[in-house]
Amino acid sequence: MTAKEAVPVRENEPANDDASVIQPIGFTPAQVSSGGNKLLLSPKAIAVVASLCFGALMLVYLLVARSLIFETQPADADVSVSGFALRLGDGHLVLPGSYRYTVSATGYLPQSGEVEISSDSNSRHAVKLERLPGHLQVITEPAVPVRILVNGAEVDSSEGLAQSIPAGRKRITVLTERYLPFSKEVEIEGLDNTQTLTASLRPAWANVHITSNPAGATVSVEGKILGTTPLTAELVQGDRVVDISLPDHKTVQIPVPVTAGVDQTLQTVDLAAADGTLRVVSNPPGASITVNGEYRGQAPMDVALASNRRHQLRFFLDGYRSVEHTVDVRAGDLRDLNVDLTAVFGDVTITSSPPEAQVFIDGRLAGIAGETFTLPTRSHTITVRKAGYEDYQTTIVPSSKLKQSVRAILLTGEQARWSNVPAEITHGAGGKMLLMRPSSEFTMGSSRREQGRQANEVLRKISLTRPFYIGTTEVTNREYRRYQRMHSSSHTNGVSLDNDSLPVVNISWNDAALFCNWLSARDGLKEVYRTERGRVVGFDGSANGYRMPTEAEWAWAARYERGAMRKFPWGNALPVGKNSGNYADSSAGQIVPAVLRTYNDNYAATAPVGSFGPNHLGLFDMGGNVSEWIHDLYTIGTGLSTRAEENPVGPQEGDYHVVRGSSWRHAGLTELRLSYRDYGAEARDDVGFRVARWVN
Template identity: 65%
Template sequence: MAVKEAVPVRDEESALDDSPFIEPIGFTPVQLNTTRARLLLSKRALVVSSCLVLGLLALVYLVSARSLIFDTKPANANVSISGLALPLGDGHLVLPGSYRYTISAEGYLPKSGEVEVTGDGHSRHSVTLEKLPGRLQVESDPAVPIRVLINGHEVPNENGLVEKIPAGIMQVTVLTDRYLPFTQEIDIQGLGNTYRLQAKLRPAWANIHISSNPIGATVTVKGTVLGTTPLTAELIEGNQTVSVSLPDHKTVDIPVSVTAGVDQTLATVHLGPADGLLRVVTVPEGAGVTVNGKFRGHTPLTLELPSGEIHRLRFFKDGYNSIEHTIDLGAGMERDLSINLNAIYGRVRITSVPVDAEVYIDGQYAGMSGQTFNLPARNHSIVVRKEGYAAFDTNIIPSAKLQQTVRAVLLTSEQVRWEKVPSEFRHGAGGTMKLMRPNTVFTMGSSRREQGRRANEVMRKVSLTRPFYIGTTEVTNREYRQYKRMHSSSHVNGVSLDNDNLPVVNVSWADAALFCNWLSLRDGLTPVYLTGQGRVIGFDSAANGYRLPTEAEWAWLARYDNGTMRKYPWGDTLPVRDNSGNYADSHAAKLLPTVMRTYSDRYSATAPVASYSANSLGIHDLGGNVSEWIHDLYTIGTGLSTRHEENPTGPQDGDYHVIRGSSWRHSGLTELRLSYRDYGETPRNDIGFRIARWID
């Protein structure tokens, strides 16, 4: 660029200034060459740029893409994948993401699904296509309508063509009337193909020749008439019944076992004359009928009787005279017969205690007791009733030859109830229990003037009305060891107290009470004794289980004798009577310091239970053998009260329990008395127990 030289200019104001002056000049920009721009926008440049971009994108795709491979069965299946998926070897190259796929092959059902391809690695999946079902075309020889069963199940078919059969080994059965079943196992390949099966059918019948005498009889099988004899019929294989019939002749049924393809000729069927038909009625109806001595039923009745014979008929019914009748019927003849039976009567007198009770005969009111009734000689139900009493019922058959008597003893409801209660039974451990029903008032204890009396024998008036069961003997070692297997009653100076049939001893009061509870549970009853922390803490007087006898019960059982109180087990006076019980006798002299040397009971210590006679109530050993634990806690009263105690059971709490009765160790006057009372809690070798049970 050229620069012009500056020419100094002076004016008036700067005339005195000698500095040079620079004058600006015009500027013209240089013009650029446009050839390069045209090259950048040329077609070639665009193609190159596009290739570079595509190459870059391809590089990014190859770096990011993952292979997606499907292992298919069949292996030649077509795989179609949605989106951008480049075929690569056995699979496709795809970017991470979700893809829908469809796999198909000829002869198979297509399968579609969705897979997720992640950037962590390649994705490989196995897909098995299900074969298309096949078809089965069954062609029978001969060509007849058929039924087709596959693996035992019938399938629909149209002219033998069965559609939609799954691929696999199939058992095909072809059924049709009058031919044997055809069965064959085939392999259905599926893939929509049709399998053809040729079924050669074999006849299921045989030719059966049938003849009869006389000829012309009708032949029927299963209700279908095949023709008249003689004839040859085709019968299906199996057990068949051929019926041959002719008017006025008996029909004959012939069982025939038919084998397919095996022809038979049956023996000639001889048709005898038809039976006659006899319709029988009687007045009254319900009479029994025998024909030639053989029972045939009750009227009204229809009888088939062989023709050309004389038949003896007999008619009978309770309360009526029997009648005999004879009859002869021709072949195929039908007749009606009516028989009137004559009633037989007998006299029955019905009385009752108490009198004037109502009498019902066969459910109908007949009158008051004390009458004689004329009744048909058949079984009658007799019921006698009176208000306040349970009904009496019985059955009787009057006799025409003699008069009979029914005596009805009517019981009150209470009497009926007690008749159902057993008077005696065995409990679960084996001992015998006896029913007691006391209803009495008596005095316990003894008079101050009684010789040998102790201060604790205070007299008390007691009312005993509650029924109860009592053990007829004391509990034995055998019975107790069912509760405690290892218990031992021990011995006295070598004399055993432990034999099975000896009374159990060396048990405390609590041991006896817990035995009662155990036995109650064993026999399905409610225990009487309440327990807590391993000890007895009270009792439930409403429970129905086993318990020890109350002192009032024991005193009544031992002492009460027709309104008086017995003093000793054998009576009211000394000396001890022979065989009256087990006390300290001469045999116990080596064990005890004091004995009755003039009395012998044959045992040194305890004796087997029931060794001596029972008292008047059937109870053994209430005196002697062993003393007995009592239910009641030990107390001492203050004297005879004007009021009486009703069924006393004693208090719930206390320190000691009552002991009653003498034992094998006793020989003194005080202990031998039945009013003798003792007390304790711990075991002794001369104390046992018996059990009781309330009943309501």
């Protein structure tokens, strides 16, 4: 009872003085722990506030978060996402940012990755899991060890179980000895499951019956002994070689094509007696051996001989007398035969020019030229050597019945080099060319006092030393048309200039130069003339290809003879010699205004090249027939110099080129002279050309 409580008074109860007085009692306030705070909100209020805050946060999360959905194969794959990701239906609700994920399913390889979630849109990803490899258990009927191939490649297997085969459709091949291959398409389901494949195997062999005479021979195939004859053997299909052997008899090999399931009986094999062996040694070694006329080899060697018959053996070696032996052997015998050969000699006399050269025989110094040497009658290499000269070398086989001789003509280095250069060649268009090796100084042109001389025939001192080839004839229509198939030399006053054997005409100097370049390329030589857009703009004086003769070369080839210069093609005086060449004769009277009335060459215009005799060097038509384009550009000299021009080739630039030699149109004294010079650039019906080339 507290101080504020009163004691109830019952009715009709006598008053009590003590009871009517309210007496205070002692009061002790409740104790509160020091430092404590009094709660402002009740627990219920706090719970409400927390719920509101959580709801607000969830609202913000729902407004900001984006959905992340994975479309997986298989569809029931488990998806885990790193960080705070709220699973929502088939996907997750996540805040923008980077997340790692892992997709896994039973029987599949897990797949992990990383996705970036933006604040702009939701994210959807497709993930296809790869099935785990499967396993294949092969069961064969009958049960035999097997090898297993998957898509043609052998895989590891144990007792018919091939593990870890990638899922998918596979060609399974089962191989085993003595059975045909078994092959089948199988869908490997993977998922770490094991499938079963039953393979019914068919035999791959056939029965082959083998007999021999005599019987009891050993039969083997590929080194494996199968038994003795008569024998029925199981041979695996394919091309087999059956060996049948018997002591003291020759082993017989029989090719047997075997087809599975097709039995066969071979024809009885007759076994011949074995060969005997003759071990042959010759002195000296290396003797050739023939047996009954058949070459067998060189001693020392083992010679197999058919047993129980006689054989004729012959031994021969260069420089030795042949030896013959008659031999017979028994089956399986091994005998030795030693053969001594007797040397045979012959005499060889060796001389040289110049004399007293050293003589080497088979690489060894044997003596001095002029001696007679006694040599074995076999092939010997003879070398004759003298200082300042190239070696002379030949081979000889001396004879015991005939004395032989060798005369060595020794050449200097220069002579030896030129001996390997052909004196005549044929170029790719078919024309012949002769080698010229001038070493001359001469005067080109003519004296002012010479009758018929022109002002452009200025005297020039020339030194010509560079070797060259020059065409024996002028280039023909046939040869030129190998370069320009449609070219026509046309005609003059109805007389044809276009026959194959006639010299080509109606071509410019540029046309002739381009023909030379074409011929050089055809024959694999360096082109002489430099061109731009089909026009010649210069030349290469070091090139070895075809060109036209230089003026100095032409003048030397036409005029120079024994230190003097010819005046006319036929000599040094008029009249024109008979059959000297093709000039403007009486037969050309209807074509040209001036002719040689007392001369007739029977050709009104051009003549076939080579119709008249060659000059002293073997060159045709150096005068007459057609005039010729020359390599050099046209210039007129200033007079005779005290110093000779060495191998001149003319300038690199100019408008016109030199023309040399008379033609079928010429009958005048001026043109018939070999010193006559003309010039031009354009085509004419009486100008052709011949080819030349330097020899480097």
